Structures are given as C-alpha cells and as structure tokens.
Amino acid sequence: MEKRVDFLLAEIRKMSGHKHKSSMSDSDIVQFINDAQSHLQATINGQYGDVFIGTQNTLTTSGQTEIDLPVDILATNRIISLKVASEANGKGGTPIDRIQENDISQSYGYRLRDSKIILDDYFSSILTFKLVYARKLKKLDIRRGTVSSLSPLKIAGFGDDEEMLTDYICTVDRDGVQKDVGLAIDSFNPNSGKITLASGVSLTTTAIGDYVVIGKSATTHSELPDTCERYIKYYAKAAINGEDASKEIGMSSTFMKLMEQDIIDLFMDHGQDTIRPPITNSEYLV
Numbered sequence: 123m124e125k126r127v128d129f130l131l132a133e134i135r136k137m138s139g140h141k142h143k144s145s146m147s148d149s150d151i152v153q154f155i156n157d158a159q160s161h162l163q164a165t166i167n168g169q170y171g172d173v174f175i176g177t178q179n180t181l182t183t184s185g186q187t188e189i190d191l192p193v194d195i196l197a198t199n200r201i202i203s204l205k206v207a208s209e210a211n212g213k214g215g216t217p218i219d220r221i222q223e224n225d226i227s228q229s230y231g232y233r234l235r236d237s238k239i240i241l242d243d244y245f246s247s248i249l250t251f252k253l254v255y256a257r258k259l260k261k262l263d264i265r266r267g268t269v270s271s272l273s274p275l276k277i278a279g280f281g282d283d284e285e286m287l288t289d290y291i292c293t294v295d296r297d298g299v300q301k302d303v304g305l306a307i308d309s310f311n312p313n314s315g316k317i318t319l320a321s322g323v324s325l326t327t328t329a330i331g332d333y334v335v336i337g338k339s340a341t342t343h344s345e346l347p348d349t350c351e352r353y354i355k356y357y358a359k360a361a362i363n364g365e366d367a368s369k370e371i372g373m374s375s376t377f378m379k380l381m382e383q384d385i386i387d388l389f390m391d392h393g394q395d396t397i398r399p400p401i402t403n404s405e406y407l408v
Contacts, residue, residue: 158357176257298343
C-alpha cells in the first residue's frame, strides 16, 4: 500500500471525529488499523487458502536438531513444506514429513514443539533446510522517531504524548522497507531519545535518517494493495465509534461487505497461462 500508516491515521481521525490525541491515542488507532489488516488476511486466506507465503533457508551445524520457526509465521502449525535442500540457496532436495510427537515408528521426519522444528538425529549433519510457510502480514505502525545516532541508538522527533511501550523495535526506510528487524530493547529515554538495546543485540543495516517502529516485525506500509486502503479506514472508523465491524448492521456495514468482496475478487487467480507439471528432466529442454 503506497500510503503510510501515519497518513491513514490522520484520515481516520477526521472520519471518526477524534481529531485530537486527547480523545484517543495514536497507538489505539494503530491497533484498529492492524485489526483491519488481520481481518482482511483471514478473509482472503479463508477464500483461497494461504496467499501470503514465506520461505526460510537454514544451514544447520553438526549435531543441530532444532530450528526456530520464523517470527512471522501465521501460526506454529502453518508449515507448508520442509525439505533438505541439495543446494545452499534452497533449490532441489527431498521433502520431509511431519510426524507426531509420540510416533516412534518413523524416524525420518520432524516434529513441532515450543515454536521449534525438532529434527530426528538422522539430520544431525551439516545440511540446508528450506521451510515454506504461511506468514502473517507485517505489523503496521507509525514512525516513532527518526534515527539520529547509531552508537548509541537515538531517535529524534518523538512526541511527549506518544508511547514506546514495547520490548522489540524495527528500523525501516522512508518506504517502509525493513532494515533491522526484531531488535530487543532494554529501555527508552523519551527526553534524550536514547534506545538501549538488549545485550548481544546490534544494528547491521540501519542508517541515520531511517525510522523506528514498534514490533518484532513491523513496517509503516501495508503489503496489501491500494484497493484495501478504503476498507481499512472504514473498519477502523467503525471500531473507534463502537460499531461491530464484522456484522451487517446498517448501511455502513453493507458498504464494507461490498468492499470486502471486491478485495476477495482481487486475489482470485485470473492468470491466463496454462499450469503444467514441472519439467524434471533437464535434457528435455536442450
């Protein structure tokens, strides 16, 4: 979505009549914006299956039998596939089946436990694993401040009436492209703008002039298409005004249902190309 959250928030304030922070905080409205995005993702996935897909390549060390699930996985059981890749970039390889925790009859597989993939000892050598999973859209947030110093990390432009109640932050550029993600913090000083990162946490790609947002995986721009902007604003307005945005009550909800259907139709596969099985014999291509 081209328009960043700060601008959406300002327009929602005008639509709802809450033009000042004294009547409703920015963080409250940002939460409603995220609720709208989550509702749309659930609706789209419910119609077409998992539309938003993520991948993760992990190179294990000798003896390693656990892989952390990605922070943006939609749910711990939303793994689409896991395979041992034949190349470091994740290409090729052999799929691995998921097996139940108490299934000891099959050793060739993986289990899920405490947000981790547990591999059998069979896979304890140095290998590359490719995980394909259903991912949740990045959390949306306003720009909390502009990076003015890297060591120590400081931000400028943080308002006295704003909130920085969080354990994790991300840095993004002007278009919301993530730089450093899931930075654990120990404290924030609103007077100096200094953010104290947790022990062992450091910046890698953040530059002065980037922006700080709240959340483990957050951004200032939604990944949804621009067509969804109007729905998100009306959903947030309904939530602010105490309406139930999920029920068909009155003209407002009927209007939202029509917008919702337009968005669902947008994600329908309209491709004209014929889908065929992949070619596995490379000699055929010569």
